[in-house]
Amino acid sequence: MATDIKAPSFPESVAEGTVATWHKKPGDSVERDELIVEIETDKVVLEVVAPEAGTLAEVLAEEGESVQSEQVLGRLGEAGAQGGDDKKPDAKSDNDEKTDQTKPDQTKSGEAKSDKEKPASGSTGGGKQHEVKAPSFPESIQEGTVASWQKQVGEAVKRDEVLAEIETDKVVLEVVAPADGALTEIKAEEGSQVESEAVLAMFAEGAGGDAAQPEPSASGDDTDDSADETVGEKILAPAARKMVAENDLDVSKIEGTGKGGRILKEDVQKAVKAGTATKTSQPSKPGGAVKQAAAAAPAVEGERPEKRVPMSRLRQTIAKRLVQAQQTAAMLTTYNEVDMGAVMDLRAQYKDTFLKAHDTKLGFMGFFVKAASEALKRFPDVNASIDGTDIVYHGYQDIGVAVSTDRGLVVPVLRDTDSMKIADVEKGIVDFGKRARDGKLGIDEMQGGTFTITNGGIFGSLMSTPIINPPQTAILGMHKIQERPMAVNGKVEIRPMMYLAVSYDHRMIDGKDAVQFLVTIKELLEDPARLLLDV
Known part of the structure; x- marks a missing residue:
């Protein structure tokens, strides 16, 4: 019996998705x-997995097609069933005589087809040629940037192995x-702007290794002069050249593992x-210099080196949203x-017991949440x-926790925190942090928060002004715990103190409520028993 393979349930803010792969x-x-298949929305790529073991019998939504929430994408048959091929043996037996009569013509057409499938250039050594295209961008995304090529021309790859990464203003x-083989030509270099479904490269099935390399030159170099560049005696691939320039490295100290020492x-x-290719103040070796080497020459006394790199699309979007928040909110x-002191003493007393009981560490975020x-x-x-002009009062508490990643700041949301235990909060935050750094957070996990907490203290911040995350109206900023002399019962004592900051939208929240809200958090943390007694 066939089983439907359906698209995931999209959040309300996502109208449709595109079948990516x-x-x-x-x-x-x-x-x-x-x-089985990946669905690309305007913010994340959603994975669709097999609901049960079996055989893919039918594909109803081809790659590049737009699909709705929970639309049927294909059908799964029983294990061992051959989708779409069940009638082939019968058709062949019914038409044996007809096949024999047309055999000469079919032989000719087969030869013509064989000739047609041969690669145009013998240097590729591969089979069928494919165009490698950029994904279909959602309507809200106009173009993307070629962030990096993971494979170079001639390098053997397997089907579904990553060739390149396209960075948009929301996701990478x-x-x-498309098959086992190799790239034969790269048409869009790293850093170039590409539109939806633009041709990025040419790909040949079955190519790879020596078969997909251009014919060697008289000097014995098997590099592609249009892509690679020689610096001194070293041959650099385009992606390597860009990274060397960005990090101002000494090429002579880097060992190449590519073909021909590339x-x-x-x-x-x-x-x-490893830090083994840092430039020194020694003058560069004479000879073999090119314009790129001259630009990356070791700095001498009196020079003030500068480096200019393009801002990523994700960073541009973050910048726009932060500026928009400051311009639209009376912040x-x-x-x-x-x-x-009280929270630290409680944590020190029970951290080992807490770890054994809940299999997670007891941190500070659980108390703050x-x-x-x-x-x-x-x-x-x-x-x-x-x-807009409406105020939405939420009868629940969904608190977002800001997580820093290499690609930018994301804010996954803990749902119904009022009913969560401290152990549940700590487990959720650890899980969010790991998946955020791996890029595995789903779009639904970053939407719908009613309040946000950000902790700059883990990076050493003593005091800061957090920016509101619209459409929310307030955000709490935590900071570094630092021992300071404080007046306690008429005496000076050294106490572990933390500055707290609440940024709020004055259109919605009066100063009195904001101050009292922060004082309430202060009182609950200085006497944690209040959290248990609800007083």
Whole structure:
């Protein structure tokens, strides 16, 4: 019996998605929960897995087609069934005589087809040629930037292996190989702007290694002069050349692992991590200099080197949203300080027991999330949001926790924090942090928060002014815990203190409510028993 393969349920803000890649073809066997197809929305790429083990019988939505929420994408048959090929044996037996009569003509057409499928150039050594295209961008995205090429011309790749990454203002999209083979030509270099479904490169099936390399020159170099560049005695691939320039490295200290000693992007990454290719003040060796080497020459006394790199699209979007928040909201910030001694003592006393009982560490964020949840119940204006000229009061507390990643800041949301235990909060934050750094967060996990907490203290910030995350009306900023002399019961004591900041939208929240909201958080943290006794 056939089983429908459906698209995921899209959030309300996502109208439709695009079928990005089918990882299985009709007739391929699949295991339960194995990835079958990827659906690309305007913010994230959603994975569709097999609901059960079987064989892909039919594909109803081809790559590049737009699909709606929960639309049927294909059908899964029983294991061992051959989708679309069941009638072939019968058709052949019914038409044996006709086939024999037309055999000469078919032989000719077969020869013509064979000739047609041969590559145009013998240097590729591969089979059928493919155009490698950029993904279909959603309507809200006009163009993308070629962020990096993971494979170079002639390098053997497997089907569905990542060839290149396209960076848009919301997500980074992966372009995968259509079959086993190799790239024969790159048409869009790193850093170039491309539109939806633009041709990025040419790909040949079955090519790879020596077969896909251009014919060697008289000097014995098998490099592609249009892509690679020679610096001194070293040969650099385009991606490696860009990374060398960005990190101002000494090429002579990098060992290439590519064909013919070519320096690949991976070689440069290893050198940056190991710190073995840093430039010294020694003058460069004479000879072999080119314009790129001259630009990256070791600095001499009196020089003030500069480096200019393009801003990523994700960073541009973050910049626009932050400026928009400041321009549209009447944003003010109120500050206070909290004595963290009671929370630190409680944490030190129970951290080992907590770890054994809940299999997660006891941090500070659990206390702050629970304190904020209680304060939000007492001050509903802080938990509200602005929608045009309407005010939306939320009868629940969904708190977003800002997470820093290499690609930018993301804010996954903890749902119904009022009913969560501290252990649940800590587990959720650890899970969010790991998946955010791996790029595995879903769009639904970053939408719908009613309040946000950001912790600059983990980076050493003593005080800052957090920016509101629209359409929310307030955000809490945590900072570094620092010992300071404080007056306690008429005596000076050294206490572990933290500055707290609440930025709020004065269109919605009065200063009195914002100050009292922050004082409530302060009181709950300085006497954690209040969190348990609800007082």
